[in-house]
Amino acid sequence: MPLSSGRSGCELIRELVPAARHIAVLVDPANPTSTASTLKDVEKASRSMGLQIRACNASTAREIDSTFASFVDERPDALAVGSGTFFLDRRVQLAYWPQSTRFRQPIRGATSPKRAD
Numbered sequence: 122m123p124l125s126s127g128r129s130g131c132e133l134i135r136e137l138v139p140a141a142r143h144i145a146v147l148v149d150p151a152n153p154t155s156t157a158s159t160l161k162d163v164e165k166a167s168r169s170m171g172l173q174i175r176a177c178n179a180s181t182a183r184e185i186d187s188t189f190a191s192f193v194d195e196r197p198d199a200l201a202v203g204s205g206t207f208f209l210d211r212r213v214q215l216a217y218w219p220q221s222t223r224f225r226q227p228i229r230g231a232t233s234p235k236r237a238d
Contacts (some may be wrong), residue, residue: 131166134199141198143173145186148203151180159203160163180207185214 134141136142139238144162148156160176167174175197191202202215 130201131163131170131172133174134201135170138199141172143175143195143197144199144201145175145177145188145192145195145197146201146203147179147185147208149178149180149205149207150178151207152203152205155203155205163201182211182214185211 131144134144144163144167146160150156150157156178162173164174166172175195177186177191179190218233
């Protein structure tokens with residue numbers, strides 16, 4: 122189920138991490154239609170659930186790394202990943218985020234192990 126389904130994505134995060142309050146949402150600004158839809162749905166759902174959402178833009182592998190680096194200080198409770206081919210192609214990089222930042226958090230979005238180096 123794509124993250125842009127809004128409330129369902131937020132509900133899943135709440136189910137996986139009941140104490141989650143601060144959610145980082147990774148979106149691709151190069152895909153404006155998906156980004157706008159994802160953020161609209163997630164922000165609406167988050168208000169009703171009392172979640173704080175931080176939109177993080179990434180349209181390159183380096184931007185994903187920079188976003189992950191910012192999480193060391195910001196410490197979101199969970200990461201939600203928007204839909205789109207870019208994130209699907211970068212799913213290995215996204216899956217290894219917890220190890221790269223030395224703390225584990227649930228990841229919501231594209232999964233399926235495929236090396237995309």
